[in-house]
Amino acid sequence: MKKTPSQILQTPAVRALVALLLVLAYGVARNGNGAFFRFGTHRDMLRSVSVYGLLACGLTLVVISGGIDLAVGSILALGAVFFSLATIHWGWSPALAIPATLALGAAVGAVSGLLVSWGRFQPFIATLAAMVTARGLAKEISDNQKVSTVVTMADGTSKSAPLPKVFGMIDQRVLGDNVAVVTLIFLAVFALTWVLLARHRWGRELYAIGGNEEASRLSGVPVARAKMLAYVLSGAFAAIAGICQAAQEQQGDPEAGAGYELTAIAIVVIGGTSLTGGRGGVGLTLVGMLTIGYLDKILSLNAVSESTRLILTGAIVALAVLAQRSRK
Amino acid sequence: MAILPGEVHVLAGENGAGKSTLMKVLGGIVTDYEGTVEIGGETVRLRSPQDAARRGVAIIHQELSLVPTMTVADNLFLGEMPTQGGFVRRRAMDDAARAALAKVGLDVPTDTPMERLPIATQQLVEVAKALRHKGKVVVMDEPTSALNVQEAERLFGLIAELKDQGVGIVYISHKMDEIERLADRITVLRDGEWVATRPAAGLPVPELVRLMVGDKGVAPVDGSPWSRGAELSTEAQAIAQAEGRTVGEALSTPSTWEATSEDSSDAVFASLPSADPPTVLPSSRPSFQGEPSSEFALEVEGMTVVQNGRRVVDGVGLKVQAGEVVGLAGLEGSGNSALLLAIFGAFGRVPGTVAIEGQRTTIRNPKDAIRKRVALLTSDRKTSGLVLPMSITGNATLAALPRLSKGGWRSDRKERDVAERAKADLSIRTASLDLPVGSLSGGNQQKVALAKWIETNPKVLLLDEPTRGIDINAKREIYALIEKWKAQGMAIVVITSELPELLLLADRILVMHRGHVVSEMARAEATADRVVHAAMNA
Numbered sequence: 001m002k003k004t005p006s007q008i009l010q011t012p013a014v015r016a017l018v019a020l021l022l023v024l025a026y027g028v029a030r031n032g033n034g035a036f037f038r039f040g041t042h043r044d045m046l047r048s049v050s051v052y053g054l055l056a057c058g059l060t061l062v063v064i065s066g067g068i069d070l071a072v073g074s075i076l077a078l079g080a081v082f083f084s085l086a087t088i089h090w091g092w093s094p095a096l097a098i099p100a101t102l103a104l105g106a107a108v109g110a111v112s113g114l115l116v117s118w119g120r121f122q123p124f125i126a127t128l129a130a131m132v133t134a135r136g137l138a139k140e141i142s143d144n145q146k147v148s149t150v151v152t153m154a155d156g157t158s159k160s161a162p163l164p165k166v167f168g169m170i171d172q173r174v175l176g177d178n179v180a181v182v183t184l185i186f187l188a189v190f191a192l193t194w195v196l197l198a199r200h201r202w203g204r205e206l207y208a209i210g211g212n213e214e215a216s217r218l219s220g221v222p223v224a225r226a227k228m229l230a231y232v233l234s235g236a237f238a239a240i241a242g243i244c245q246a247a248q249e250q251q252g253d254p255e256a257g258a259g260y261e262l263t264a265i266a267i268v269v270i271g272g273t274s275l276t277g278g279r280g281g282v283g284l285t286l287v288g289m290l291t292i293g294y295l296d297k298i299l300s301l302n303a304v305s306e307s308t309r310l311i312l313t314g315a316i317v318a319l320a321v322l323a324q325r326s327r328k
Numbered sequence: 329m330a331i332l333p334g335e336v337h338v339l340a341g342e343n344g345a346g347k348s349t350l351m352k353v354l355g356g357i358v359t360d361y362e363g364t365v366e367i368g369g370e371t372v373r374l375r376s377p378q379d380a381a382r383r384g385v386a387i388i389h390q391e392l393s394l395v396p397t398m399t400v401a402d403n404l405f406l407g408e409m410p411t412q413g414g415f416v417r418r419r420a421m422d423d424a425a426r427a428a429l430a431k432v433g434l435d436v437p438t439d440t441p442m443e444r445l446p447i448a449t450q451q452l453v454e455v456a457k458a459l460r461h462k463g464k465v466v467v468m469d470e471p472t473s474a475l476n477v478q479e480a481e482r483l484f485g486l487i488a489e490l491k492d493q494g495v496g497i498v499y500i501s502h503k504m505d506e507i508e509r510l511a512d513r514i515t516v517l518r519d520g521e522w523v524a525t526r527p528a529a530g531l532p533v534p535e536l537v538r539l540m541v542g543d544k545g546v547a548p549v550d551g552s553p554w555s556r557g558a559e560l561s562t563e564a565q566a567i568a569q570a571e572g573r574t575v576g577e578a579l580s581t582p583s584t585w586e587a588t589s590e591d592s593s594d595a596v597f598a599s600l601p602s603a604d605p606p607t608v609l610p611s612s613r614p615s616f617q618g619e620p621s622s623e624f625a626l627e628v629e630g631m632t633v634v635q636n637g638r639r640v641v642d643g644v645g646l647k648v649q650a651g652e653v654v655g656l657a658g659l660e661g662s663g664n665s666a667l668l669l670a671i672f673g674a675f676g677r678v679p680g681t682v683a684i685e686g687q688r689t690t691i692r693n694p695k696d697a698i699r700k701r702v703a704l705l706t707s708d709r710k711t712s713g714l715v716l717p718m719s720i721t722g723n724a725t726l727a728a729l730p731r732l733s734k735g736g737w738r739s740d741r742k743e744r745d746v747a748e749r750a751k752a753d754l755s756i757r758t759a760s761l762d763l764p765v766g767s768l769s770g771g772n773q774q775k776v777a778l779a780k781w782i783e784t785n786p787k788v789l790l791l792d793e794p795t796r797g798i799d800i801n802a803k804r805e806i807y808a809l810i811e812k813w814k815a816q817g818m819a820i821v822v823i824t825s826e827l828p829e830l831l832l833l834a835d836r837i838l839v840m841h842r843g844h845v846v847s848e849m850a851r852a853e854a855t856a857d858r859v860v861h862a863a864m865n866a
Binding site for chain 1: 672674693694695697698699704706711712713714715716717718722726727729730733736737738780784
């Protein structure tokens with residue numbers, strides 16, 4: 001079947017790309033005295049947006065299944081704090097600390113997933129509970145202090161511990177200084193998410209559940225298990241984001257990631273993945289991430305204040321949803 | 329079409345004839361129409377339901393349009409609450425609500441939440457709501473579908489009263505006895521076009537049916553249904569559907585709109601005299617009495633389902649042989665659908681035993697059932713059958729995904745092959761298999777739902793209303809498919825609310841009433857009368 005131009009314009013991918021191109025065109029027009037044309041600008045944009053991208057990948061899985069995960073920002077903080085404690089204070093090797101942090105994030109996600117799948121909680125409520133709890137855990141294990149190389153001793157004096165090498169390894173640029181490791185980590189997670197959604201049976205099951213949960217159940221789809229796994233991966237990805245954040249800040253901040261879940265949701269929505277479930281994909285999320293990332297970068301190049309940037313981002317989210325709705 | 333004061337004007341027609349859509353125009357729900365509506369000699373343009381209500385058109389909808397969490401009084405005055413300075417005048421509203429309820433003979437506390445009332449009472453509240461306005465025209469779209477006999481009687485009494493008051497009543501119904509009893513005049517619609525308006529007295533039932541069905545529809549009641557000899561091509565029909573039907577003289581002048589109405593109950597033929605059993609059927613009908621149990625593909629015993637404290641299915645047994653089609657008749661709520669769901673594991677583990685090919689098995693959930701090669705086509709493809717936003721391929725392969733994927737990884741090629749084969753075998757008409765299944769016509773959607781189950785390679789095929797809401801050609805195709813699968817040795821159970829269809833398909837008929845099987849008859853001894861009789865009273 002040949003598609004008419006207007007039909008092509010109505011596919012979510014094209015709509016998302018149009019939004020991105022508009023933002024890029026704005027960047028070309030208001031290029032901050034040529035700063036927009038420098039490679040470093042794009043590299044740094046990718047570095048700073050990668051943490052959000054990691055959260056958005058996990059969220060995409062959950063949203064396609066018809067759910068929502070508000071806990072990702074808090075899990076990021078919990079991961080950052082735990083990873084810093086383990087490597088700086090407890091002297092764990094990265095080979096142990098990294099899997100342990102991922103497992104911790106996955107465990108929090110599993111709790112959300114259990115509440116949603118078997119407890120039949122609304123995803124909003126279940127992950128709201130997980131969000132508050134994870135934030136509390138992050139503060140609990142860190143004594144509500146930033147976990148850094150400055151270690152307070154029992155007698156009140158403090159000494160400085162060496163920063164484990166792994167922090168520097170993650171927060172560096174590789175391939176001839178051209179790309180941040182954090183960006184590579186994001187790309188790996190993105191690729192994993194994509195291949196799961198596009199090629200794995202579980203991905204198909206997520207779409208089916210988001211599209212019609214009852215029909216899926218009656219078609220033998222293991223609904224509870226599939227939904228559970230989405231929250232587990234979302235938690236694990238958020239923990240990875242936490243490790244990246246800790247590396248970039250060289251400390252584990254229990255207050256980190258507050259509000260990040262909302263930015264991640266905005267990224268997913270701007271991409272065009274439907275919050276009602278069953279439609280969308282992580283490719284769209286990538287476009288959404290670039291849109292948000294570039295918008296923020298271009299506005300800061302033009303010395304637009306943070307408050308104005310927030311207002312504009314909000315407007316973009318509203319417009320994106322409006323554009324999606326006019327599709328039908 | 330004109331509606332006179334004090335008459336009951338029955339609007340008759342098959343599914344998709346345009347009855348409900350026409351009424352939506354009158355009710356101000358469909359506002360994008362051509363043509364004119366005159367009320368009391370004045371040409372009006374109805375722009376919203378409130379507009380229609382103000383002008384004296386009251387609509388009683390086929391589906392309840394009530395807010396379940398709000399009270400009876402709130403529902404009665406939804407959108408038009410008596411207020412003072414923006415605050416609701418509670419007491420005035422309650423008084424008016426009681427008065428409105430009294431008119432339909434209801435005595436329920438006005439502060440009862442709607443959802444706590446039985447469906448029939450809700451329906452009567454809906455009637456009270458429509459009658460609250462001093463209407464010139466009252467439209468009733470299958471108002472008795474949820475009512476029992478007494479409640480329906482009360483409604484008929486009400487209709488007589490309204491007639492005496494000079495109200496014009498438009499009555500949409502599929503039930504021939506109601507039409508015969510109530511109608512003063514009858515207008516027949518077919519495929520969105522006006523066919524005839526006649527005084528009811530001069531229109532005997534067979535003639536009415538002929539008008540409704542037209543030439544194309546005669547076959548299922550008299551001829552051989554297996555021949556695909558429907559001369560009207562479905563493509564042509566699909567195109568006609570896509571372009572929107574023209575409702576000719578229905579509203580004084582031609583009106584067109586997108587016809588999407590799909591009536592949920594499809595019992596046009598339900599009270600027709602029974603057809604003779606078709607003679608073209610393969611005569612491989614197995615005998616089912618006194619055979620050893622291992623002969624049965626499916627044996628169910630003592631199946632019980634309890635919902636809200638009521639035994640919806642109460643210790644039912646069922647035996648089906650390979651290559652046999654068992655019809656499971658029963659009115660809405662008789663438990664026949666619940667029985668199939670229970671066998672399929674949709675309610676989890678319930679009391680009762682299931683044996684497949686003589687092997688006792690436990691079916692804990694639908695996944696189990698599929699693994700044990702039991703398939704269930706649910707009665708409502710939109711809510712429980714298909715994933716509408718997903719592609720045809722995705723839907724057709726959904727139940728067979730474990731088999732079609734290796735180590736969890738899907739194979740697009742295998743899935744495409746499956747979908748292509750299903751498209752050919754079931755004559756699914758679509759431009760592309762990548763289209764969302766929701767974009768297909770009802771008949772093609774139903775074929776995709778069937779394809780999904782055939783792909784699981786079932787030994788036992790449970791079909792709940794396999795032809796609901798689809799056109800006559802698609803119905804015939806599905807009949808032919810059922811016949812084919814039967815010849816391949818599947819054990820098939822069919823639920824259908826259309827008696828001729830039941831008599832046509834089933835080798836043996838079980839009739840359920842209030843959770844029990846109350847009657848069993850071989851096809852040779854089954855007639856529409858007997859089935860209806862059994863279904864109505866235990």
